[in-house]
Amino acid sequence: MTCVMAIANQKGGVGKTTTAINLGAALAAKGERVLLVDCDAQGNASSGLGVRVVDAEATLYGFLCHDVPPPLHRPVDSLPLWLLPSNPTLAAAEWELAAQSGAETVLAHKMDGLWQDFDAIILDCPPSLGLLTVNSLCAAQSVLIPLQCEYFAMEGLTLLLETIRKIKMRWNPHLRIRGIVLTMFDRRNNLCHQVAMEVRQHLGGRVFKTMIPRNVRLSECPSHGLPITVYDRNSAGARAYMALADELLETERCGG
Template sequence: MGRVIAIANQKGGVGKTTTAINLSACLAEVGKKVLVIDVDPQGNTTSGLGIDKNSLDNTVYELLLEECTIKESIVKTDIKNLHVMPSNVNLAGAEIELLGINEKEYILRNEVDWVKDDYDYILIDCPPSLNMLTVNAMTTANTVLVPIQCEYYALEGLSQLIHTIDLVKERLNPSLNIEGVVFTMYDARTNLSLQVVENVKKNLEQTVYKTIIPRNIRLAEAPSHGLPINIYDPKSAGTESYRMLAKEVIEKKKEV
């Protein structure tokens, strides 16, 4: 049965989408069957994996409104072993359209149950807010992976996110746990990056991944080409980091 990991942080620009794209591609590269679910209305994970988000009939939006089945909404990418459940700007309206629907927090989970056995990993890219889409992701997930940018305000909002995860665990999904924290946009030239890492490790009782994702120009360029970093530039520092993170994630699954 597939391990479902929600990638969440209500702060924008912390590397959620970059992590969803590149971690999934690096897991697929070592032979794991991977599904990425894009529940961010910006649809950047969808386009970052080479899919034209504006030419799709079936997306997460149609799935949540029960206008298509999960198998109809899954798209194959050009990358072996990697499938995507895409999204686009239509998803922004889902919150309002789901008002009044019973058990709306479980719509995604109920659908994902149909395909869970087809994949080793299912990664969910959450929007940068704590809304109904994020709650749906967390009720579906086994764990939450939290990317944190190495910057001054890194810890701000993190306690709110952990509180939300605890609430979902208490009321909606008792088996939900925090997968761990992964540091992104690390700049070895600044003392600040080092201070942030030390500060978070000191203040957080969560698992912190050993892999730290560097600030890397090739990582920033790759999405505009619709390619994950391991295909865009297989020898870059960004590729090396995400391969190491994929290895850690796989090791962690073995421990569970």
């Protein structure tokens, strides 16, 4: 069964895109056919894989708003990883979608015809709870929430969980929280240990065992347009995302 997973947290810079790219690539390295959908007008998931599209119609914007066939790219020859890219024109989609009835479920309907070609579809959400994130959560079966190991890590989590609960009630009863992944963990920093402990105390079994370390190779790889598993497969970052992929595959893929 295809797993459609949104990577969401309205807090900015917590590692959503880094996780979307590198977890997607790690799953692909394990033989899964993965589609990464860049649902953020910043287009970081696209540029991070070396894909920069100028023509708005050849992006998620055209697919969502103008019935263009999905413009799929295969950025890394060696991996069964496809990308539906975005660029800043996606910002206009928020307005254009808002004018339609059923604005929240446009992506879910459009993706109906895409499911069967992939084992996993990963939706990289923007740092807001606006219509593009709502569309992603309506299209997904599960949500993976990256939390950065820093003070105020859980700030905003209540609002995100409440949003997920409302989306379940109104549009997508099957939506489940797949898990919370702690990102940018620095083992030399006491605060990181404290935050990780607190998050586990509060959220217990929902937190993945694998933590993503703060790793300079992870911050370098987007400028080379490569996922970490290709850029430096022996780095701590690559090992962590491979372990997270294992953890996901060991358990029911879309289960909560």
